[in-house]
Amino acid sequence: MIGVTAIPRPVHAGFGTYQGQTLGDAFIRAIEAAGGVPLILPSTEPDHAARQVALIDALVLSGGADVHPSLYDDEVRPEMAWLDQHRDAWELAVLDAARDRGLAILGICRGSQLLNVWRGGTLVTHLATEVEHDAMAPDRHGLAITGGSLLADVLGTTETAVTTLHHQGLDRIGAGLAAVGRAPDGLVEAVEDRSSRIIGVAWHPELQLGEDPGQALFDWIVREAHADTEV
Ligand SMILES: [Mn+2]
Structure with a gap:
């Protein structure tokens, strides 16, 4: 059972717009293809996180809003159109609960940034002005992966090309984390x-x-979940 955090956002329906908790169907299909059972975890009260995490065997953090800069001692910029402090607080509690259970964790986009902040690291708040990086390119940029890393083992390569749709970037790397993937401009992306x-x-x-850098990550998180449940 792979828990995936939902993305709170406005949903445009025929009768108007409402606030929803969403997840792209691609997450569901990727987990199914890997042999896992997907479970969408809604953003809710941080106090509920441990009970939610008790239901799952591994955790995937999805993308979405920028991580609030107050969590890493920076300030909100005018370019930050999408912040969600309720989700920040809940998802940090989810991470604490997953750590307490020793679950494997895959953080995607915002999820990688939240992981870094959770471990005491910092972010580049607005890539376009602070670091020259083709963050919102329509296609891909290259990625160099550290040989011998877990990521290199999972992807079976040290060189690949990745989608680039992010507003923040990893800056100072948090405690216990290793930078294992870099864009051609040097920005840490894994x-x-x-x-x-x-x-x-x-x-x-x-x-x-x-x-390369797609399904293999979902295959990995499902393998780790199976490893825990096949005792
Ligand atoms: Mn990028």
């Missing part, structure tokens, strides 16, 4: 903690399931 079975990626594997 972190891991091998001993804790944690991988965070800045790209969107759910949008490139037919390629």
